[in-house]
Amino acid sequence: MTKPKVLISDKMDPNAERILKERGCDVDVITGKTPEELKAIIGQYDGLAIRSATKVTKEILDAATNLKVVGRAGIGVDNVDIPHASSKGVVVMNTPFGNSITTAEHAIALLMALARQIPEANDQTQEGKWPKNAFMGVEVTGKTLGLIGAGNIGSIVASRALGLRMKVIAYDPFLTEERAVELGIEKVDLEGLVTRADFITLHTPLTDDTRNILNRERLEKTKKGVRIVNCARGGLIDEAALKDLLDSGHIAGAALDVFAVEPPPADHPLFGTPNFICTPHLGASTSEAQVNVALQVAEQIADYLVSGGVTNALNVPSLSAEEAPKLKPYMGLAEKLGSLVGQLAHGNLTQISIERSGAAAELNGKPIEAAVLSGLMKNYSQSVNMVNAPFLAKERGLDVRSVRHEREGVYHTLLRVTVATSQGDRSVAGTLFGSEAPRLVSIFGIGIEADLDGHMLYIVNEDAPGFIGRIGSLLGEAGINIGTFHLGRREAGGEAVLLLSVDQPIPQDVIDAACKLQGVKMVKALAF
Template sequence: MSKPKVLISDKMDPNAARIFEERGCDVDVITGETPEELAARIGEYDGLAIRSSTKVTPAILDAATNLKVIGRAGIGVDNVDIPYASGKGVVVMNTPFGNSITTAEHAIALMMALARQIPEANARTQAGEWPKSAFMGVEVTGKTLGLVGAGNIGSIVASRALGLRMKVVAYDPFLTEDRAVELGVEKVDLDTLLSRADFVSLHTPLTDQTRNILSRERLENAKPGIRIVNCARGGLVDEAALKDLLDSGHVAGAALDVFETEPPAKDHPLFGTPNFICTPHLGASTTEAQVNVALQVAEQMADFLVNGGVTNALNMPSLSAEEAPKLKPYMKLAENLGSLVGQLAHGNLTKISIEREGAAAGLSGKPIEGAVLAGLMKQYSDTVNMVNAPFLAKERGLDVRSVRHEREGAYNTLIRVTVGTEQGDRSVAGTLFGSDAPRLVEIFGVGIEAELAGHMLYIVNEDAPGFIGRIGTLLGQNGINIGTFHLGRRDAGGEAVLLLSVDQPIPQDVVKQACDLEGVKFVKPLEF
């Protein structure tokens, strides 16, 4: 039997090639090729190990007739067309935790540079000045650091800040009281964090929920003299607002390693602003981090190619070949239920229960659990998958429980997902129609049958005549076509639920108009 063949197409620590060879793969290291040269070569390889330089486009994937796995040494996979790779049956892996310490240390370094105005003082001193009286820094000892995101990187920043004798407060939807105590931080909401923090460090992915999380309004209401550090993702901070508030002095300083558009324009408004520091996305740029991610991607890819093991895959669950056909529709149902409850549940999540009954009770629980957690965690992380979702949930202190019921219920097969929040438990349930068609059958205690797909709108309203006409008229006036329409209610004249699918994303102004309709209690756009 021939050995799997791997191509390393970007510069990578040489020990990565050694690991491939030791674990039973043949490996070639050929870097710097043009896309055309790579396309001509890639057909003979089973695995492709890359960094950020190689762009894995549809043209490359079409030429990769034997390719089974792409391994990205690092976290970002913007240079890989993952949907197209999935369609080709190619697994895409990354190494999401190999540069955590490096990124955390860069955040601390930028915080210290802000506190003592080091870059500006250095520039003026090297220019021949001796501006000793021009720079009056602040100590970090005794100051409060606010962490927006307390996951893997945020928790490392917390430990370093505590070592500097800082007080640490943290905002994270998945941070439990027990985990906060373990980290030595105080759990607070975002507005409280911004009102108390002297320094803020961002450690959250860029999602629809976190985009411009530091908006103009939030920055204006933050503690005067606050200093902001972002080594996470561009787009988390309103850059125009940050410029204005630096100019006014309300924000005392800001340090960005990432920008909304990279590289930023040479005339970016923030450039040249006093008390502003920037670096060119250096969070992961240390020798140690580059070695770590190279070794990790080689280990993961070799394990997959030689033994069939799957680690940190972005488009494939940890399934055996025998289990996959039977579990596939259940996993789609489970992921949808996790996504639904993640989009609708309010407050910090403390626990999640995944119950299986009927035919579902006889299936392997781990893949279903992983699918539920992947759907849930995708609301907060852009690198989550069915493999690393359980780890991310555990890291945040989320109590995960899987329960198998032998009892017979109203449905031949059923999966129920319940999350615990500060407002109480919230539960959704679904089944399969015809053995392979996932359907929602219950949402927060209300029976409702619906397919979860595409763009949807969830509305809680008073059960009264005329409401269906009002919402239909509103959407029609805004040119939004309704695909499906599903209704449920607790009792006549009481609380009712409407779940409808539409052909395009619903603009925020239309959502606001829906909120203002007579009898409406709650409106939430959903995406599946």
């Protein structure tokens, strides 16, 4: 079996290369390449491990014909075109927890430096001065810290601040009241936070919604004497407004580890402003953090390429390496059911419902849903996979619904896929035999047990004597060998379904001849 190939294109702790090799990957470490140079070699790799230097653009992704996963050692993925990666079926992962403590500690360090004016006091002392009376700091004990963003890093900052005996309030649209109580903080709206906080720290990604979240209007509403720290992303604060309010004294101090443009120009207006502190994006810059993110990204890439585990992915449901083997047969069944209903449904698809019953209801539903869509969308594109299938479905306006039934019916586990088309609903269902073998058990309301594999012929006919002999003779005369033969019917003498597996593709003239047989309503060649 050929080992997956991984390229490490940015400087990274050497343990990343070691872990990838130990887990069954071939690894090349080639750093400092220009975009054109990277474009020339990327096509031979299954995985790409990066930090912030490599830009994974549309052009790079188009040239990466074998690429399956991009792993970012760190949190920010501004340097990856995630929508295009998704359309190409490439998983994009980051390591959101590897540098969380480091970044949170840097925010606390800057908060304390602002409170006691440490950088300016240090500079003057080293200049030979002794400005003991020139600097009057403030205590943080008893002050209110306002967190904008209470996710992983924000929650760590909260715990450190509570240890300093601060009161912590937080604005985060995804923070529940229960989680706030668990953290020991108060959930507030953004307007309430800016008017109450003595210190404000930011811990949110840069999106269209968060860009300039501290704009001039909100900065002017802050409590006089507020101190602001940003170790998250540049662009969250209106830097020009921040400069004006520092000059006026309304804002007592600000500390930025990140800027809207990095590196900032030498004549940046904030440089030299009293009570302003800055560092060159050092939030993740500790030896421990660099080792952690390198180890994590290597483990995540190897898990995906070797065992199918998906961790910290930004464009596909997570699937642990432990879950992957258990889910594999269900995903195989799901993909075949999606493929079957896609090949048989007529008219424009408008909605798809994916129902899980019995043992299937206890599993992670997102990978199963993605597998159904992958099978379905392969009827529209041969390059589809579980990563890009949901995006292709969304592009086509397909409404996807997932339903979970805890009850167990006739089968210990059951998947049912129903599509709504312009000509009505079409539904198929399947189960696993022996917890491994996928088996169709119902097609359009007719009970039928069949394997779904290779080349098959699907026939809808009137249930009448002699039909099986006629179709067998037709295929025999055409030199087509029948592998398996599966029958189902609504009632005696009513509509019947026949599923045949055959050893080779069925020529169109044989299909045309089958359509002319007495009692035949529909004939369709299938492939799995």
